Amino acid sequence: MNKIVVIGGGAAGMMFSTQHIRKNKEDSVIVFEKGEYVAWAGCPTPYYISSSLDFGAVVSRTVESFTSKGIDVRVNTEIVSVNKDEKYVVTDKNEKVYYDKLVIAVGAKPNFKLDNAYTLSNPSDAKKIKEKIEDRSTKKALIVGGGFIGIELAESFIEKGLDVSLVEANSELFPIISKNTKDILYDRIKESGLKCYLAKKVTSFNDNYVILDDDTKIDFDILVLATGVKPNIDFISQIVETKDGKIVVDKHFNTSVKDIYAIGDSVYNINRMGGEYIYQPQGDIANKHGYLxxxxxxxxxxxxxxxxxxxxxxxxxxxxxxxxxxxxxxxAKLVEMTGATKNSHFKEAKENKVEVVVDVDNNLILGAFSVGYDAVAQFIDQFSILISQKVKIDELINIDFCYSPTNSTVWNPVLVLYRKVVK
Amino acid sequence: MNKIVVIGGGAAGMMFSTQHIRKNKEDSVIVFEKGEYVAWAGCPTPYYISSSLDFGAVVSRTVESFTSKGIDVRVNTEIVSVNKDEKYVVTDKNEKVYYDKLVIAVGAKPNFKLDNAYTLSNPSDAKKIKEKIEDRSTKKALIVGGGFIGIELAESFIEKGLDVSLVEANSELFPIISKNTKDILYDRIKESGLKCYLAKKVTSFNDNYVILDDDTKIDFDILVLATGVKPNIDFISQIVETKDGKIVVDKHFNTSVKDIYAIGDSVYNINRMGGEYIYQPQGDIANKHGYLxxxxxxxxxxxxxxxxxxxxxxxxxxxxxxxxxxxxxxxAKLVEMTGATKNSHFKEAKENKVEVVVDVDNNLILGAFSVGYDAVAQFIDQFSILISQKVKIDELINIDFCYSPTNSTVWNPVLVLYRKVVK
Incomplete structure (x- = not known):
């Protein structure tokens, strides 16, 4: 029988705990979560704030649903130190808990905080933001940061009827995608009324306004900082090896210390293409870590x-x-095309823009990006599979795709890539 | 300089001709097409009949658009014989045309015909059906055959306000898919008002009615036979090797006779999974043949x-x-799951049913089928890629999919397959 201690009850920690106890009924698993919720999903929070999703999409399971499976879940309990030699953790209630194996699943926290600003990194944050924007006196919202959360929150706030500004230091949203491919996104932003300040930085934060580096003044009733996240590791960085603030693990999630593992938004991932460290704090990856x-x-x-x-x-x-x-x-070169789930002659047909980055020397796909209307992720997933299997572009023509006018185009983007590259 | 003669101006013949002349400007290409249209697309015809698509979706290019590229296109001209020893063809105008290479792209024709029944295998057929159902006296339609064309025509006729019956000899539509996966299709059929007679055969065809093998009498104003197609090869079967009425070609489309090639709906394909002959008369495949x-x-x-x-x-x-x-x-065993392009908590979220056939001994995917609402083909295309690359199910967990609540579910069907099989 092993005693497993898990620090953090988010997606990674609870997926691990559930799967572990399923397979090792004789083990004991204790999860310490400093917040009040466990197994919450971060990605749906903007849609909970806009009321498109109810709170059940963010927190779908109660603490009891886990304790009934034999997992000892202790919410509102923070771990304040770890003794790796004697193998115990200490809680903020000064309790000492010994472990055979320790799993660090502490997640991420905002890069940057301010007293009068909101951030969004857990269900309690989401509740506070929702409450604030549903207050009638909240009319003007300012979001700093144009990443996933920034842009999704902007939509959410506009749906709630707010006057919304978004400030992004980069000159582009989704800088990884070329301008041509994402112009429909910019058109939609304009149409939605979102005031987008690109290539701008806030030089002064004040109670009800900010000043940008071009002296623009933006008033707000609510300010949200969505400038990114970093591992929530605090003292843990003195215990296990880190690099630039992220925990370094091997392919089995071992940290530098025996019997201490780390998963989820606190660790570096390896880019399987080039082998370099990449920080990818995403719910689906955290889930996968816990499962594996x-x-x-x-x-x-x-x-x-x-x-x-x-x-x-x-x-x-x-x-x-x-x-x-x-x-x-x-x-490398860029190959541009369109993808669609309907014959282009249908009145309601809409096309996705697709761009594929090609390794000319090695006849391989390096990247693929799409912006559009339908099945955008599912088209890119096809490219992700091809990348993971290192399928040569010369081979693509022999893949057999599903075709009918109401489902697709005669030539799937993967086949178009072949035609455009091989010629 | 080579003189190329192409018999048939459909998708395969015109794709071949266009690509060939682009690469071999010094060659001459003559296309003989017995109908009045070339490069027509068969798959959109049901939607042209329902008026969802205009005729441009069926025939998007004129004969002149090809002749201007240097292809000698002769419509309304049938080839009546081929002399493979002296290498010439004879037209129905008694013209003898010599070739260096002959490409057979004659397409398919209905399996079964009747004087008072319509069939759908080219744009002229589609025009005739459309004209007939737009005649006010046409109120009752009967379709015999519940394959792709049968079911798509049924939709088309219902959209036009007709009272529609469909008779299918098989006890199921899409018999390749299990009942559980396609029950939403049957629900939709019921709701649409289509009268579906499954496991029934017509024992007597009459002027305005048919009798089924259970003595049911079905009246009609229009009867369409959609009982499948076979290669339109006539005399060609005496010239090149065939098997069960389909032309046999190798991987470079060589027939049994030197310098005679065959492509499109008149040839057998090879199933790359098992190596057996399969007849797959589809527009996308015909296009691919011509291109390759x-x-x-x-x-x-x-x-x-x-x-x-x-x-x-x-x-x-x-x-x-x-x-x-x-x-x-x-x-083999069946693994069932759902796939969706949205978090299931969204009010508008709809799930696709997905079933995957797994080779338990070899840890491989053998087949995948889906019925549902969004990105159905694009999910199955992911499985088709995995099948073509013979990716082991054990490997699937390490594929990285695109996730956000508005694009997908946290666990893509490919990952769910891993979880359900590997456990």
Whole structure:
């Protein structure tokens, strides 16, 4: 019988705990969660705030649903130190708990905080934001940061009828995708009324307004910082090996310390394409970590697949952008095309833009990105599979795709890629 | 300079001709087409009949658009014989045309015909059906055959306000898919008002009615036979090797006779999974044949991917069904799951049913089928890629999919398959 202690009851920690206890009924699993919720999902929170999803989409399971499975879940309990030599943790209630194996699943926290600003990294944050924007006196919202959460929150706030501004330091949203491919996203932003300040930085934060580096003043009733996250590791960085603030693990989630594992948003992933460290704090990856650690299976890394949306415009991508590929020394080129789930002659037909980054020398796909309306992620998933299997572009023509006018185009983007590259 | 003669101006023939002349400007290409249209697409015809698509979706290019590229296109001209020793063809105008290479792209024709019944295998047929159903006196339609064309025509006729009956000899529509997976299709059929007679055969065809084998009498104003197609090869079967009425070609589309090639709906394909002959008369395959013959590239066969739809219900599949796999001696089992392009908590979320046929002994995917609402074909295309690359199920967990609540579920069907099989 092993005594397993898990720090953190988010997606990674609870997926691990559930799977582990299923397979090892004789073990004991104790989960310490400093917040009040466990197994919460971060990605649906913007849609909970806009009321498109109810709270059940964010927190779908109670603490009791886990304790009834034999997992000892202790919410509102923080771990304040770890003794790796004597193998115990200490709680904020000064309790000492010994472990045979320790799993760090502490997740991430905002990069940057301010007293009068909201951030969004757990269900309690989401509840506070929702309450604030549903207050009638809240009319103007300012979001700083135009990543996934920033853009999804902007949609959410606009749906709630707010006057919304978004400030992003980069000159582009989704800088990994080329301008041509995402112009429909910018059109939609304009149409939605979102005031988008790109290539701008806040130089002064004040109680009800900010000043940008071009002296623009933006008033707000609510300010949300969505400037990114970093591992929530605090003192843990003195216990296990880290790199730039992220925990370093091997393919079996071992940290540098024996019997201490780390999973989820606190660890570095390996890019399976190039082998370099990438930080990819995403719910689906955290889930997968938890699942694989419990199964004692190797995790080969990711190729940085992602998806997001802004109203009906969907965005997805995988792998390296053209710019990144070139920096890494690849002889890379961009191949542009469209993808659609309907014959283009249908009145309601809408096309996705697709761009594929190609390794000319090695006849391989390096990345694929799409912005559009339907099945955007599912088209990119096809490219992600091809990347993971290192399928040569010369081989693509022999893949047999599903075709009918109401389902697809005669030539799937994967086949179009072949035609455009092989000629 | 080579003189190329092409018999048949459909998708395969015109794709070949266009690609060939692009690469071999010094060659001459003559296309003989017995109908009045070339490069027409068969798959959109049901939607042209329902007026969802205009005629441009069926015939998007004129004869002149090809002649201007240097292809000598002769419509309304039938080839009546081929002399393979002296290498010439004879037209119905008694003209003798010599060739260096002959490409047979004659397409398919209905399996079964009757004087008072319509069939749908070219744009002229589609025009006739459309004219007939738009006549006010046409109120009752009967379709015999519940394959792709039968079911798509049924939708088309119902959209036009007709009272529609469909008779199918098989006890199921899409017999390759299990009952559980397609029950939403049957629900939709019921709701749409289509009278579906399954496991029934017509024993007597009459002017305005038919009698089924259970003595049911069905009246009609229009009768359409959609009982399937066969290669339109007539005399050609005495010239090149055939098997069960289909032309046999190798991976470079060579027939049994030197310098005679065959492509499109008149040839057998090879199932790249098992190596057996399969007849797959589909527009996308015909296009691919034409493209590959012109490029002198190997065609490795198909794994029988298909798609169709009935109103908003979409159907797609690839590979072997459970029953087929078992017959072929595989230790096969069925794994059922759902797939969706949205978090299930969204009010508008709809799930696709997905079933995957697994080769238990070899840890491989044998087939995948889905019926549902969004991205049905694009999910199945992911499985088709995995089948074509013979990816082991053990490997699937390490594929990185695009996730966000508005694009997908946390666990893509490919990952669910891993979880359900590997456990």
């Amino acid at each position: 650690l419990a199964a004692n299976k190797e995790f080969k890394g990711t190729n940085r697949s992602f998806a997001s949306s802004y109203f009906e415009i969907k965005v997805a991508g995988t792998g390296y952008s053209l710019e990144e590929a070139k920096k890494l020394g690849y002889n | 013959l012109a490029a002198n590239k190997e065609f490795k066969g198909t794994n029988r991917s298909f798609a169709s739809s009935y109103f908003e219900i979409k159907v797609a599949g690839t590979g072997y069904s459970l029953e087929e796999a078992k017959k072929l001696g595989y230790n």
